[in-house]
Amino acid sequence: MDPRRVLTFRAVAHERSFSAAARALSLTQPAVSQQVAALERELGARLLDREHAMALTPAGEVLLAHADAIAERFALAERQLAELAVPPRLRIGAFPSALAALVPRAVARLGAAAGEPPSARAAGALGEVILEEGTTPELADRVGRGELHLALGFQDATLERREHDGVERRDLLQETFLVALPPGHRLAALDAIPLTALAEERWIAPSGNNLIARACAAAGFEMQLSMVSRDPLANRGVIAAGLAVTLVPRLGADGFHGLELRPIEGEGPRRDVYALLPRGGRHPQAEDAWDALVEVASAFG
Template sequence: MDPRRVLTFRAVAHERSFSAAARTLALTQPAVSQQVAALETEVGARLLDREPGGLKLTTAGRILLEHADALADTLTLATTQLEEHNNAERGRLRIGAFSSSLAALVPETVRRLRDAYPDAEVLVQEGDSLALAERVKTGELHLSVAFQDAALARREHEGLTRHDILREPFLVALPPDHALSGKPTVALEELADAPWSAASTDGLIARACRAAGFEPRIVSITRDPIAIREFVARGTAVTLVPRLLKPGMPGLAFAKIVNGPQRDLYVLTPPGGRHPLVEPTLQALIEVASATG
């Protein structure tokens, strides 16, 4: 297949209009129509149907659009990597990371990286794991640190390589004067009546509580480790904390959880043309996770 025709078809498919796609591509409408018609001849199937409400993808069109989007992502990444290869930004490494990894893994990783490569410049940006993955795909980030609930199906990210670095258990974090403080292990159902702090109403903490047979009464929704520690320390909430965060939360009581939840930490990297500091950073992350986990 002619990749230019595939990308032209992609524009039409997303715009649902030959004329709108022509404006986006700076082409004439007849030229766009001719390219899509030639592509349909090439693949031996209709890709678009004209309907009163506009264009509609056929089954073959939906299949091809998925590959066309992947092709566009690959070309965008290639453009970014080639531009970096030829400019002065080559030394700057851009890392994406979710909030709690910034409080545990990433700072020590960056310190080790700078010790080994004194001239390297590192930029770390916080974000949601899924949003950061998209930025790695486009080359905006060189790698990202991500996590997922280990109880869910393994999450793969099309077009990216996943490197698993740690499976981490959660602990219960309690106020120091809580009735369960001092117990080495607790069952979540013992906290069914407690107020909870969580990152969301449907995330890992909520799922763990529901699996234990109760709906958590969430009184604080935040991902900020400092805010979480303060809510728990002042006796206004309990929560679940990844083990890596325990050293950064002094003044709280912690306990292991009977059949408690776990999360998988992993790193996402793009294909080809990786920044030269990606591999040393990945190795440093693995070493830090192993030492602290």
């Protein structure tokens, strides 16, 4: 198949119009129509139903999925080739607790390895590395499109291993959780707290169907969710006021200073933290950043 014809068909399929596709591609309408017709002859199948608003035929639906993938790879190749000429700032994405604990330390190590003096290291990190927050699916998608050069994601360690289309996954560490209690809580006298001791407590968590909820269910009770929040600062304030308890990932423990933090007695939840890198061309510092993350992660594993 001629890739140009495939991409021309893609434009028609998305625009549902030969004339609109021609304008988008800066071609004439007859040229677009001829390319699609030639592609259909080559494949021996109709791709578009011209009598019903240019709807896709079954063959057209199959080819469009491949055409979209081809267009995405061409766009990624164009971005990566442009970056070879003038390497851009290293763009790293991460979920909040990794962005607070792992990534800054890794960036500082990159500066140290480059021989930057401590006084210039922070400014160099901010000037040469862009840090962005996001959810794991969002970050994986942005790595795949070339918008980020490296990202950190996570998943519940008890679930089936998650892979992301178009990116490479590298496991970094397995993280455990701590119980976060209000100051002076009756259970704070314990060195470690069984989850069953929290069955009657009110909870704050990102949702009622996440890793924390599954850990409570595994311990034999349903979490009594009194507030839904993804903001660590808000969560700390609610707990400090004595209104709830929660489980805190070790990477985010520093953000819960002033609370009673205790290990979980017995089996508690765990999550796998991993890096995501694009397939194909990579930023010159991407592997160095990965090495720095491995060194920093050894303190948390």
